[in-house]
Amino acid sequence: xxxxxxxxxxxxxxxxxxxxxxxxxxxxxxxxxxxxxxxxxxxxxxxxxxxxxxxxxxxxxxxxxxxxxxxxxxxxxxxxxxxxxxxxxxxxxxxxxxxxxxxxxxxxxxxxxxxxxxxxxxxx
Amino acid sequence: xxxxxxxxxxxxxxxxxxxxxxxxxxxxxxxxxxxxxxxxxxxxxxxxxxxxxxxxxxxxxxxxxxxxxxxxxxxxxxxxxxxxxxxxxxxxxxxxxxxxxxxxxxxxxxxxxxxxxxxxxxxx
Numbered sequence: 509x510x511x512x513x514x515x516x517x518x519x520x521x522x523x524x525x526x527x528x529x530x531x532x533x534x535x536x537x538x539x540x541x542x543x544x545x546x547x548x549x550x551x552x553x554x555x556x557x558x559x560x561x562x563x564x565x566x567x568x569x570x571x572x573x574x575x576x577x578x579x580x581x582x583x584x585x586x587x588x589x590x591x592x593x594x595x596x597x598x599x600x601x602x603x604x605x606x607x608x609x610x611x612x613x614x615x616x617x618x619x620x621x622x623x624x625x626x627x628x629x630x631x632x
Numbered sequence: 633x634x635x636x637x638x639x640x641x642x643x644x645x646x647x648x649x650x651x652x653x654x655x656x657x658x659x660x661x662x663x664x665x666x667x668x669x670x671x672x673x674x675x676x677x678x679x680x681x682x683x684x685x686x687x688x689x690x691x692x693x694x695x696x697x698x699x700x701x702x703x704x705x706x707x708x709x710x711x712x713x714x715x716x717x718x719x720x721x722x723x724x725x726x727x728x729x730x731x732x733x734x735x736x737x738x739x740x741x742x743x744x745x746x747x748x749x750x751x752x753x754x755x756x
Contacts, residue, residue, distance in 0.1 A: 527730040534736035573737065592738035597748070600738070603731050605752040606651040611724055612658040613697065614716035622746055624721070628729040 509537045513554055521556055522563040530573055533588045540589065544574060544582040633661045637678055645680055646687040654697055657712045664713065668698060668706040
């Protein structure tokens with residue numbers, strides 16, 4: 509899987525990395541139980557700090573997208589693809605809300621937002 | 633307009649504040665040209681740091697939701713409610729993408745996401 513870090517982005521690097529791993533899972537490029545590179549290796553490959561990779565891994569671990577095992581390293585969580593819990597649904601809604609508010613200021617109809625979603629879904 | 637800051641939230645305080653002002657604009661509780669309190673006043677009212685309010689105001693100014701005038705203070709931007717530019721549409725799509733990827737891992741259909749959006753829209 510190809511990971512790209514954009515230094516000029518406003519999104520913190522650890523989050524860019526985490527988002528791309530989630531994208532990999534969503535698009536079945538990364539499968540449950542699949543091993544991830546060690547923090548050191550991935551940091552070296554991407555030319556970023558190892559702590560940044562570790563931060564991304566912690567973020568993904570908190571959200572149950574990966575499992576970090578002290579000795580054998582990180583793997584894609586066995587339940588990375590799962591049915592959302594009510595709490596996960598609530599969190600998604602909370603994250604969507606400010607974007608939807610902004611879209612409303614920009615006079616986008618719900619249908620246009622739906623269209624944007626369709627387009628981001630097909631952006632592989 | 634009632635603004636509520638949640639100290640226990642993972643969302644930075646400046647962003648909570650900015651998001652609520654955008655929500656106020658989206659719901660027409662804050663109208664173009666309307667004056668906002670000074671950074672000092674709002675900070676005092678909310679019990680937060682004045683620099684945090686200023687950071688929120690800068691964030692909103694960058695996105696053309698408010699106008700900050702050196703002497704007379706901040707007002708809601710005359711064009712706060714406007715037609716999205718292609719760049720603004722692109723930014724919205726970029727912000728939606730990681731949430732949609734996550735929703736896909738959580739096996740939410742596009743229709744369910746649409747439903748979530750409808751619900752966040754009616755969350756006044």
